[in-house]
Amino acid sequence: MSEKMVYFFGEGDTKDKKLLGGKGANLGSMTKIGLPVPPGFTITAKVCINVNKTKKWPAGLLSEIEKNVSTLEKKMSKRFGDNENPLLVSVRSGAAVSMPGMMDTVLNLGLNDKAVEGLAKQSGDARFAWDSYRRFIQMFGDVVMGVEHSSFEHALEKVKSGRQDTDLSVDELRKVVSEYKIVVKESAGKLFPQEPMEQLKMAVDAVFNSWDGKRAKVYRRLNGIPDDLGTAVNIQSMVFGNLGWESGTGVGFTRNPATGENVLYGEYLMNAQGEDVVAGIRTPKHFDDMAKEKPKSYKELQDMRRILEKNYKDMQDFEFTIEKDKMYILQTRDGKRTAAAAVKVAVDMVKEKLLTEDQAIMKMKAEQLDQLLHKQLDPKAKAKETSIAKGLPASPGAAVGKVVFTAEEATSIKEKNPKEKLVLVRTETSPEDIEGMDAAEGILTARGGMTSHAAVVARGMGKCCVAGCDAIKVNEKAKEFRAGELTIKNGDVISLDGSTGEVYRGALGLVEPEIGGNFAILMKWVDARKKLSVKTNADTPHDAQKAKDFGAEGIGLCRTEHMFFKPERIMAMREMILAETLEDRKAALRKIQPMQKKDFKGLFKVMSGKPIVIRLLDPPLHEFLPHEEKDIAEVAKEIGVPAQKIKDTMEGLKEFNPMLGFRGCRLGVKYPEINEMQARAIFEAAIESKKEGHIPIPYIEVPLIGTVREFAMIKEIIENVAKELDVKEIKYKIGTMIEVPRAALTADEIAKEADFMSFGTNDLTQMGCGFSRDDAGKFLKIYVEKGIYSMDPFQSIDQAGIGKLMQICVESARKVKPHIEIGICGEHGGEPESVKFCHRIGLNEVSCSPYRVPIARLAAAQAAIEDKMRKG
């Protein structure tokens, strides 16, 4: 190898990522722009490949390293192995792509029997020096020399004999060091190396080796990372904040992360290491104090703040160490911030000309906007409390109220006292609970995932929900639930945090959402850029109005069945299901029709001039029948049929796998009169709305299509009603959900018949991945933990699998009908990564629950900007 093998920090920068790895390029970059990074150097990834191939170091490598070590010694005024002022370094691997399975970091390399004395003198803390030494031997032995971790544990335990690490004296630590050296010799068959250069060579070799380790290889194979990329090695000098009162350490933000205010913000401790700040044993001081006590350091921080923001174009969260009055920056990254701060920072930075509008939009985390739109538990109150249980953050916001255990009770309490705040707690919810959920401030369930009934309905309502909280045991009969040792009874007050899944006992304070002027400014930029139309999933005028306020451009999914769970309606629905003849079924449907018509008129009014996708009846019929003995008796009496008849019907409708059963368009194929009634209600509503001055644009949607023939059959039913009612003046379309894999695969045939398509990605994921969202809880958590899916595919579209199916669908549909409108209306329609994916595969719209509309808008704009950037 004749080319340069080692780069001192600053010789390369981010453009050299392939050569220097991500970490090395970044350290080089920071150095280059004048930030006081602890000096160091990077051995290139090419060297790694060469060494792994030839099994020896290339000529000249050692001397290049030695030259760089010597530069380092000069820069730091320290020397390797010195017993006064020893140079210590860290050794880290760093490939061009982040990769688990690579070598752990080795810290404090350079320590040996002599240097430890130097460190003791420097720090004035012999205990610290010897503890560092024994940790170094342990780390080096484990990571570099392959000594079993347990052997060290064993040796340490001998000296500790039951006491804490911190109880060990300097002498005892010296003893541990001797023991450790024996462990190394016995396990590795050779002595622990005293010579720092020897230590360094060994550590570098260990990094090289780890590239060809089994775990790294498997990871590369599964993720399509080429084997000939190699890893770079970073050697960086250690700095210490605990070398007396001229030394110190701290963390800073370039702006206030809570409010976004443009001021330096942070904390520090003198004569301390990073761990001390984190551990909270000593209370850190605010920067205001530093301004007075250490004005030079304070000014250095202010300078750094400007350099950082100018270079990284974002608010930064950085760590620094002051070693004997010399300032070092150890790390910088984009700072975490509240949603409110994020919006302010983005808008301010455009004003300050640090960012363009595009860049400001790209800095936003779409998911975070949710915080802005809901009430939140007061962070200060939360800080003081410990949660009693934690479930899934199923629907954001917060709720504080008295616990009730049945939907009926919630409804009846709320009727008597509309000001009462309630939290509905159930093992799981069912469609019958909807009214009760509406009456409550929030919902807590013990079972079910992010897409369980409770979660989906709550998100639709914009209501806080913690679902699948398996730490609680609900006893609905006894009206209480248990969380560990604690029992919460009917009427006790609890607080829910729907954004984190936490449950608290008692009433915590609430913070109202604040959508300031900056939010409006940002969203204006967003709308000017996005290509996707953002619609909402809404079944009621109330939800539709809320969504419109949040910027929805129409309704992408109106589930007609949700309209049937109100008491007076569900009864007519039940009559329909229990009817034995076509005539009886039609008679029951005639009762339902005017109710549906009224619902649709309400929606047409709110969304006048905007399209409304109305999905025909979808769920299995048994969802509408009562389940409890008592309810069955009641329904039987009211409808005037024997209770046994209801039970028989239930039995007949029972399914092994209801999700793959008799539902969706299958209902309409068998009972065309149901869809006929719905089409009639839609068209009559449209005609009347038009007369009343509104502009109804119904998109009638047939659910669960698997073949074009099913669609054509239902379409014919709808077209016949349209002809009969002579709806020429109404601009309507007839399209279909794509939720059965077969429909996606045969989209070319379906597109010939359909005016539009909308992906139902929940069902598409269930069928495509082969797991039901209600059951996947048993294994999906493990699946995400083990990296089988990088994200829960019910939360974010599984792009490699389900996404491929979507792409096949879009491509083959557009081949037949190039301008067919294609959208998505599953839960994924409001998840940023999924929205971006939808943009990339060329969809026309996404639809999501009202509160997620701003998130989807932002993600859509980001996707459009990314697109522009990709195309140059």
Add this chain to the structure above:
Amino acid sequence: MSEKMVYFFGEGDTKDKKLLGGKGANLGSMTKIGLPVPPGFTITAKVCINVNKTKKWPAGLLSEIEKNVSTLEKKMSKRFGDNENPLLVSVRSGAAVSMPGMMDTVLNLGLNDKAVEGLAKQSGDARFAWDSYRRFIQMFGDVVMGVEHSSFEHALEKVKSGRQDTDLSVDELRKVVSEYKIVVKESAGKLFPQEPMEQLKMAVDAVFNSWDGKRAKVYRRLNGIPDDLGTAVNIQSMVFGNLGWESGTGVGFTRNPATGENVLYGEYLMNAQGEDVVAGIRTPKHFDDMAKEKPKSYKELQDMRRILEKNYKDMQDFEFTIEKDKMYILQTRDGKRTAAAAVKVAVDMVKEKLLTEDQAIMKMKAEQLDQLLHKQLDPKAKAKETSIAKGLPASPGAAVGKVVFTAEEATSIKEKNPKEKLVLVRTETSPEDIEGMDAAEGILTARGGMTSHAAVVARGMGKCCVAGCDAIKVNEKAKEFRAGELTIKNGDVISLDGSTGEVYRGALGLVEPEIGGNFAILMKWVDARKKLSVKTNADTPHDAQKAKDFGAEGIGLCRTEHMFFKPERIMAMREMILAETLEDRKAALRKIQPMQKKDFKGLFKVMSGKPIVIRLLDPPLHEFLPHEEKDIAEVAKEIGVPAQKIKDTMEGLKEFNPMLGFRGCRLGVKYPEINEMQARAIFEAAIESKKEGHIPIPYIEVPLIGTVREFAMIKEIIENVAKELDVKEIKYKIGTMIEVPRAALTADEIAKEADFMSFGTNDLTQMGCGFSRDDAGKFLKIYVEKGIYSMDPFQSIDQAGIGKLMQICVESARKVKPHIEIGICGEHGGEPESVKFCHRIGLNEVSCSPYRVPIARLAAAQAAIEDKMRKG
């Protein structure tokens, strides 16, 4: 249009199908080879297109028709509208592709007030003549003039006043004719046309119009038939077998359809029409009588037999009419035959040099072979009995025995008296019933489809099964079932026909299967041609041996869980499921391992030198737990855990959609020790088998893979065991089932890791089409009736949908690993059309239940021959 518009029969033949339509081309063909077809002519499909476009007849069409009518009159020595000897014709549509929605046939066109008298004289039967006339008016009025069918019914009813059609006198029929003419005038606004040429022109126009009818258009759109194909019109002279004792009619076979013997075979009636033979009012005579009584006609039939077989290269079933001693052939088609006859005819025809071996194979209906391999109910006995119910023909063969209602009872009776013949009758079966099913001769269930548990297991056992027989109501408690008014009690004898689904009361006779020498000859030809390897689904040495006898080349699917339902084994399995710690689970698994090992050794012995695909544990764990209170108590006692614990475990394992739940490789991801045990059992068995002189070739198969990561994890478990046991000498492979759509879609990733793939098309269909096979009964029947699926997709692969997914999988897997072995092991592996599809998309093997192996072999050979033909 300057080209020829009308073809007299014989001017064109089968090569003119596009111009003359299927029917016209065939009539032309038969005429050309010298068969006495009643003369007629065909108006080309091009004319239809032209007329529909220009809305008028092209110049010259009428005169061409008139010229052909005149030829017809001469040939038949009859004249249109003649009152002595009238020419009557039929008018039929006939496109190049068969197409529902086209016009119905019009018969006896040419009848009018004058010709009816001629027909009366000719036939010597005035009643027949007038009844023909009134039927013609009704048919013509309905089909050509658009008169409502009910209007005619109404007019007829007036005259009949409650009597039967046959009670009407000639005068009353004359009255009906007058009434009918009035109906036509009033409904259609014009008189019923008396002029035969006018009738003909109108009928031809009606055929043209029907091409653009709504039903025909929709059908074409959905089936991709071009609109500019058009339909031809066939005008053919009517001939009558009832014009006195020199006339007659009959049906014949060119060989004996029951035995295949090479003799003319059939029945006839003199002075009769085709309907009379079918209606069975007069008893038809055998051809032997004709040889004596009508030697000339008999000789003509013998001549026709030779011409037919020489031309159609197959045994024909033909209809003929003798009009006044002149022989006419009305129709010929390939004759239906028993399986035994089919084999004999095919082999004989090769000997006679009528067919090549390829052609003989192509003539076979693969599905039919089933008949040869099972006992059958004696057809003679069946002819005398009426079935009491009919279910799905779920597993072929026949069973006669005493009814039992529980699996336990079947087992215990059989143990006491091994000669007792039993039929197990259940609402549905579950895995716990397997032993009882094995003890019975046949199984009858009231619920479940062709792929229900009962059906699948019975087919695997080669045992007769009638499933989903919803005409019976089973009362397991009272030990009886009802079929209509009839009650069958415990111990009563019934007979099942598993090939038709029929259920009979009492004991019907059985016929043993006869696999003669011809069968062996045919299968030798088959094996020389097929490309697909045909393997079997078998879990026991017994089934494996049977399949090997039927020609299986290995085991394509061994379901390891079927090995666990024997009483002593299921208990260990239950212990494993109920274990709370890894250690307890491993302890239970250690009990199971030797049993598994023994099973595998048995299979390796039978299939020495042939691959055995062993699928790791697949079903959801709750299938192994007891369900009844009594059984739970028993198991609790035996294992030594509280009954409540079992119930809690059951509750924990309960799933909303078990088919999409915690099963397949998901079990192994969560509990790696299960697969580890199975791998150990397989490898230890292989090592020991090898020592004993057998050649074990295990293919270890991971079920329900959705992502490559799942596969890689389980593969690692298996490889670790392989390494530990040092199985270098065993040729093993590790592959996966493709049954989750996502796996098919990401086959390129999976193929990098997997040695082989096998489609589980049952699950792939369930997930891909979005219906569970257990629940689809509620709508799938309607779906097939309405043509949404042309076949039940659980019986024959849905090639357009699921097949597309399979193709995507094969193509993307082969892109990565060109020679990867891909097969199919679902129920479809033994269904001929599916086997052919598998050949076409390039699979390497199919696997099916033992009794379907010969069927699959034959279908595979046919696919290979079709391939050769396509490539020329």
